[in-house]
Amino acid sequence: MLNNKQLEDTPDILDSTESKIEQKNGSDSFLHRIKKKTITLSSKTKEKYDAFMGKISPGTTILKKRYLRYSVSFILIGFVIYFYILFEKYRHFEFAIIFINSQISVNLLVPLALVFALIALFYLTWDDSFFRKYRSPGLYMVLLTAIFYTLIYSGIDEHLFKLSIAEWLTKMTGSATAGLANLFGLNVLSANWDENIGMTLLTFNSPNGTKSIGVDARCSGIHSLTIFLAIFLLMLFEARKRLKWNYRTALVALIGIVGTYVVNLIRVLIIVVIFYFKDWSIAGPIHDYLGYAFLILWVPIFWLFILPIGEKKKPKKQEETPSSEIIEKED
Numbered sequence: 001m002l003n004n005k006q007l008e009d010t011p012d013i014l015d016s017t018e019s020k021i022e023q024k025n026g027s028d029s030f031l032h033r034i035k036k037k038t039i040t041l042s043s044k045t046k047e048k049y050d051a052f053m054g055k056i057s058p059g060t061t062i063l064k065k066r067y068l069r070y071s072v073s074f075i076l077i078g079f080v081i082y083f084y085i086l087f088e089k090y091r092h093f094e095f096a097i098i099f100i101n102s103q104i105s106v107n108l109l110v111p112l113a114l115v116f117a118l119i120a121l122f123y124l125t126w127d128d129s130f131f132r133k134y135r136s137p138g139l140y141m142v143l144l145t146a147i148f149y150t151l152i153y154s155g156i157d158e159h160l161f162k163l164s165i166a167e168w169l170t171k172m173t174g175s176a177t178a179g180l181a182n183l184f185g186l187n188v189l190s191a192n193w194d195e196n197i198g199m200t201l202l203t204f205n206s207p208n209g210t211k212s213i214g215v216d217a218r219c220s221g222i223h224s225l226t227i228f229l230a231i232f233l234l235m236l237f238e239a240r241k242r243l244k245w246n247y248r249t250a251l252v253a254l255i256g257i258v259g260t261y262v263v264n265l266i267r268v269l270i271i272v273v274i275f276y277f278k279d280w281s282i283a284g285p286i287h288d289y290l291g292y293a294f295l296i297l298w299v300p301i302f303w304l305f306i307l308p309i310g311e312k313k314k315p316k317k318q319e320e321t322p323s324s325e326i327i328e329k330e331d
Contacts (some may be wrong), residue, residue, distance in 0.1 A: 064127055076120035083113040088288045091152075110149045117142050136238075137300035140231055144299055147227050148292060160226060161217035167198065169220035169261075174200025177215060177268050184269075186276050206276045213275050221264035224295050228260040231299060235307060242311045252310040256302055263298045267291055 062068070087109040090096035095103040121142065125135040151157040160166060171193055178191035178200075187205040194201055199216035232253065236243070243249055267290045275283040 066128070069123055069126060069128070073120040073124035076116045076123075080113045080117045080120070083109045083116070084292070085289075087113075087149075107153075110145070110153075114142060114146060117145070134300070137303045140235070140299050140303060141296050143234070144227055144231055144296060145292075147230055148295075151223065151226070157223055160222050161220075163222070166217045166220050166222040169222055169225075170198070170215060170217050171200060173220050173265060173268060174202065174215040176265055177272055178202055180265075180269050181272055181276070184273070186273065202272065204276060208277075208279070211275065213272060213280075215268060219264075219268050221261045224260050224264050224291065225257065227295065228256060228299070232256055235303060239307060239311065244310060244312045248310040252306055255306050255309075259302065259306070260295075260298065263294050264291070267294050 086096045086098060087106060090106050093106060096106050096109060098104045121135065121138040125131045125138070151160070174191055174193065178188045181202070181204070182188050189203045189205055189210070191200055191202050193199075194214075197214070197216075199214040201212055201214050203210065203212045236249075270290065271283050271287050274286060
């Protein structure tokens with residue numbers, strides 16, 4: 001039973017309820033109008049996009065032709081290699097001779113190479129089932145090149161070479177190179193650290209007489225280790241959701257750092273072997289190109305084969321039991 005006060009309050013409650021219902025209906029109607037307009041706008045946008053794609057579709061179809069993509073991309077990659085060779089040849093000059101009696105600023109060679117490399121990478125992997133999976137390592141190679149030359153242009157590498165860790169790496173690289181050279185049959189007479197010039201001097205008795213070669217901070221691996229660590233941090237950020245953050249990630253990092261140093265050590269050893277049998281006129285140019293070439297090969301190998309060690313294992317899909325087998329089991 002309701003008392004008099006509750007009876008008096010009943011009309012107010014009903015009015016309040018009705019107003020709330022009206023507000024809700026109005027709100028629903030407003031949201032419905034917005035949704036309808038959004039769908040209409042989306043539909044119109046799609047129609048315009050389809051019309052635009054219809055106009056350019058014939059050209060897109062031609063551009064997607066595999067033989068055209070491969071041809072153009074590999075020509076661009078050829079230009080990238082050509083610009084790199086020019087840079088190493090003329091890096092201490094203001095201008096480089098390009099093509100026939102034409103000159104270009106040395107400072108433009110690397111930016112041009114990076115632009116050509118990006119165009120080649122995206123065009124090569126455009127709607128391509130085989131090369132598409134190599135887009136990420138390709139981008140890391142372009143990034144590696146950008147960091148490599150940023151260190152050179154900015155002069156940061158000169159500061160790296162003065163660090164105490166660079167000196168320690170130089171001593172270790174010199175000793176390791178001497179040990180490996182002896183192991184491969186090269187007659188190394190001495191490997192001494194010279195504090196005044198900051199390098200390890202290797203002296204050996206070669207077929208062409210007694211020779212000496214210096215292993216300085218540029219051969220220590222500090223340069224490649226710095227570049228690798230910068231790229232490795234970006235790799236970790238990109239793969240942060242796929243990685244299992246435990247000892248496996250630490251193992252991946254350790255393999256990457258040690259692998260980068262070993263790659264540099266192999267480079268130094270190759271240069272020493274060439275110098276042992278020939279002379280610096282042959283070993284010198286190889287010294288200029290080999291470091292970058294080895295590093296640009298190592299980074300994709302690391303991304304494709306080493307980094308997955310730290311990734312989470314994908315759950316195996318349970319094989320569905322055929323219905324006929326289930327019936328047989330029930331029987």
